[in-house]
Amino acid sequence: MSSSAASSSSSSSNTSAARDDPIIRNALRYTVSEREYKLLHKYLISQAPAIKRRSVHPAQYEAIVKSKGDYNAAAVRASIRVFLGTYTSLKLWELISEKLLSRSGTKRPKTSIWKSPNLRLSASFSFILLFHRLLHRFFTRLRDSLLTDSAQPFRRRNPRVARALTSTLAPAVGAGLSGLFLGLCPADQLRLTITIYTLSRAVEFGYNGLEERGWFKNRPWWFGSWLLMPVACGQLLHAFVFDRDCFPEGFGRLIMRNSPEYIQQRPKGYPSHRPWPGTYEIVDSLAEISRLHWPKFTSPILHPTASLPRSLTTINPITSPAHPSHTRLACALLHPHDPSCARTYITYFLRATPPLARFFALICTALALPRWRIFLPSAGGDPLSALRALLARIVRATAFFAGAVGSAWGAICLFQHVLPGRALPTSRWYLGGFVAGLWAFLERKGGRGNFLYAARLSADSGWKVGVKKGWWRGWTGGDVLVFVASKVLLDVLYEVQPRAIRGAVVRKGFAVVRGEGWVDRVAGSEGKEEVRDGKKDEDGEGKNKDGEMPEKKTK
Numbered sequence: 001m002s003s004s005a006a007s008s009s010s011s012s013s014n015t016s017a018a019r020d021d022p023i024i025r026n027a028l029r030y031t032v033s034e035r036e037y038k039l040l041h042k043y044l045i046s047q048a049p050a051i052k053r054r055s056v057h058p059a060q061y062e063a064i065v066k067s068k069g070d071y072n073a074a075a076v077r078a079s080i081r082v083f084l085g086t087y088t089s090l091k092l093w094e095l096i097s098e099k100l101l102s103r104s105g106t107k108r109p110k111t112s113i114w115k116s117p118n119l120r121l122s123a124s125f126s127f128i129l130l131f132h133r134l135l136h137r138f139f140t141r142l143r144d145s146l147l148t149d150s151a152q153p154f155r156r157r158n159p160r161v162a163r164a165l166t167s168t169l170a171p172a173v174g175a176g177l178s179g180l181f182l183g184l185c186p187a188d189q190l191r192l193t194i195t196i197y198t199l200s201r202a203v204e205f206g207y208n209g210l211e212e213r214g215w216f217k218n219r220p221w222w223f224g225s226w227l228l229m230p231v232a233c234g235q236l237l238h239a240f241v242f243d244r245d246c247f248p249e250g251f252g253r254l255i256m257r258n259s260p261e262y263i264q265q266r267p268k269g270y271p272s273h274r275p276w277p278g279t280y281e282i283v284d285s286l287a288e289i290s291r292l293h294w295p296k297f298t299s300p301i302l303h304p305t306a307s308l309p310r311s312l313t314t315i316n317p318i319t320s321p322a323h324p325s326h327t328r329l330a331c332a333l334l335h336p337h338d339p340s341c342a343r344t345y346i347t348y349f350l351r352a353t354p355p356l357a358r359f360f361a362l363i364c365t366a367l368a369l370p371r372w373r374i375f376l377p378s379a380g381g382d383p384l385s386a387l388r389a390l391l392a393r394i395v396r397a398t399a400f401f402a403g404a405v406g407s408a409w410g411a412i413c414l415f416q417h418v419l420p421g422r423a424l425p426t427s428r429w430y431l432g433g434f435v436a437g438l439w440a441f442l443e444r445k446g447g448r449g450n451f452l453y454a455a456r457l458s459a460d461s462g463w464k465v466g467v468k469k470g471w472w473r474g475w476t477g478g479d480v481l482v483f484v485a486s487k488v489l490l491d492v493l494y495e496v497q498p499r500a501i502r503g504a505v506v507r508k509g510f511a512v513v514r515g516e517g518w519v520d521r522v523a524g525s526e527g528k529e530e531v532r533d534g535k536k537d538e539d540g541e542g543k544n545k546d547g548e549m550p551e552k553k554t555k
Contacts, residue, residue, distance in 0.1 A: 029073045031080070071137060075515060079130035087122040094118065117186045124184040131178035133515045139165070139174035172495040175514070176488030183480045192463075195479040195486070196456050202486040204452060205493050209500035226444040228451045230437030232458035237408055237433030239461045241287045242426065244280070246464035248457050255405055256280075258356060261348040262334045262409040264318050277314045282333065285315045286412070289330050290429070294421040297332045299324040328416050334409060341413035348406045353398060360397040364390060396442050403439035411435050498522050 032040060113119060145151060146166050155162040164170065185191045210216065216223075239247045240255070256263055256279045266276040277285065288311050289295065298306040301324050308316055308329075315333055322336035335344040368390055374381035411432030419428065440451060466472045493500050494510045498521045501507050511519050 029070070030076045033070075033074065033077065071515065072134070075130055075133040078133070078515075079126040082129050083122045083126035086125050087118055090118040090121065117188070121185050121190070124181050127181040127184065128178050129513060131181060132175045132513055135178055136171045136175035136514060139171040143167075143170050169492055169495060172491035173488050176484060176491045179484035179487040180480060182483050183477060187476075187479075192460065192479055193456075195483045196459050198483055198486040198490070200452055200456050200459070202489040202493075205500050205502070206489060208502060209493055209497045212497060212500055222441075222444075224444050225448045225451045226440040228455045229440035230434040232451075232454040233404065233408070233437030234430040234433035235458045235462050236454070237436065238426075238429040239465055241283055241290070241429050243461075243465045243468060244283070246461050246468060248461065251457060255408075258352055258401070258405055259348075259409060260351045261344055264333075264336065274317065275314070276317050281314050282318075285312055285333060286330060287426075288312055289333070290426045293425045294416055295329050297322070297326050297329040299326065299332075328413075330416060331413055334412065341410070341417070345406060345410045345413075348409070349402060352402050352406065356402050357394065357398045360394050360401070364394050364397065393446065396446075400439050400443045400447070403442075404436040407439065408432055408436040494521075 111117075143166050146155065146162060151162075155166075182191065182194065185194070236247065236251070240252060244252065263279050263282060265279075270276060288309075292309060292311075295309070297319070299322065300306045300320050308319065312329075318336055319329065319332045322332040323339045325339035326332040326336070331339070331341060335341070338344050338347070368375075368386075373379040374386040375383045377383060411428075415424075415428045415432065424431070440447065443450065463474075467474055490501075490510075494507070494514075498507055498510075501510065504520045504523070507520050507522060508518050511517060511521065
């Protein structure tokens with residue numbers, strides 16, 4: 001009896017010591033939540049008697065957490081998990097890219113742990129989340145305290161400061177300052193991409209907010225986000241030809257792979273010892289032709305003494321056997337075997353459409369899989385309507401991409417027929433890209449995401465071209481300041497007009513960042529779709545479904 005009593009008192013003393021030890025108590029609070037500790041205790045700790053005797057019971061742990069208040073601890077827990085998740089994902093991707101995707105097999109040079117890009121990026125995201133929550137809570141409490149009667153003397157002495165700190169936007173603006181921690185991220189392409197993406201989303205949601213307030217009631221029927229595409233395509237095509245180091249490499253490969261009639265590949269059976277221009281050498285030659293004011297073409301078949309300018313000798317294997325009816329050098333380079341520009345344009349569609357249709361069929365089908373219930377009558381879906389919508393989406397996407405790429409090349413021939421050689425010799429590439437982007441009209445009802453993506457690529461490329469040519473100069477930390485301003489705008493919109501942030505999942509993400517949980521502030525009894533006056537949005541896109549949580553009231 002005495003031994004059992006001694007063991008019982010020893011176990012209780014160990015538990016009490018663990019509960020009263022501030023180091024253990026705080027370490028637990030800042031690493032696991034009540035629910036997680038309960039699961040951990042049930043499946044792991046309870047299986048090890050030695051650890052179980054020294055651990056805190058879940059009920060006691062819950063009492064400890066609730067007695068201290070869990071907001072700050074939850075913020076730290078979330079930031080730690082963001083850090084670990086981001087760092088693990090980056091290391092895993094680095095391992096996959098080096099071992100599996102790298103063709104050369106070269107390894108990246110080792111750097112100090114404190115200078116590791118993965119560590120700095122993970123720490124940046126982690127601190128942004130942590131200080132977003134802490135600053136929002138701080139300014140919320142400060143505002144509440146300044147609105148009390150005891151703070152009236154302060155408000156009277158400092159009216160401007162008090163007006164700013166007691167504004168309903170003060171917590172949102174203060175939380176947006178957490179974006180300054182993006183400065184921990186290395187100043188490379190990734191940081192610029194994050195900044196441009198955040199800025200584009202802020203502008204998009206800001207436009208939605210103005211639209212909700214009735215600013216665009218009388219807009220034309222054709223007005224929409226598709227108008228971004230001609231401007232973006234014009235800039236991108238010009239950069240692709242003249243400043244390819246400022247152009248997204250993957251996008252360039254996609255264009256070249258889907259230009260079968262205009263980019264001449266090495267013929268089968270062509271002697272391997274004889275030179276043949278590569279795809280990008282052809283593009284560089286087009287840039288040089290532009291600088292030479294689009295010279296005429298004299299066929300060496302009819303005139304053996306004819307020769308190309310010295311800067312264009314690399315394309316001689318393509319232009320020498322070109323059809324003698326060609327009179328323009330660019331046409332002889334792009335479609336040497338067919339002197340008709342119109343026939344080449346039509347042939348391009350015939351050759352490029354089938355593979356593009358197969359590609360977009362796979363993409364659109366994969367994107368439709370999460371909504372598989374709409375294809376099953378037993379699940380309340382309409383399979384015929386769903387299949388018809390899927391096929392229409394595939395056709396529109398195929399026509400849009402094929403038309404844009406084909407028109408970008410075809411515009412070269414068109415402008416040579418309608419413009420003199422010295423008229424806009426290089427700027428006509430902007431016009432060609434603009435014409436190509438007009439095909440976005442076909443996708444105006446469902447392509448806003450694609451249009452914004454193209455606009456982000458264009459913004460990134462345009463900024464680099466401007467820096468390269470000295471049109472403007474970047475300043476240290478300027479991208480971080482733009483990111484902070486964009487983040488402040490997003491936080492303000494979420495605070496005062498959450499419906500402007502389209503998409504229930506996106507709004508729930510904002511709530512998670514703020515520490516409110518997986519809730520949607522816009523959900524309610526108006527219906528399952530976010531519609532204004534029973535209509536779709538400005539691009540004809542139906543809004544995302546709302547959740548079931550009631551709308552929270554803000555102060």
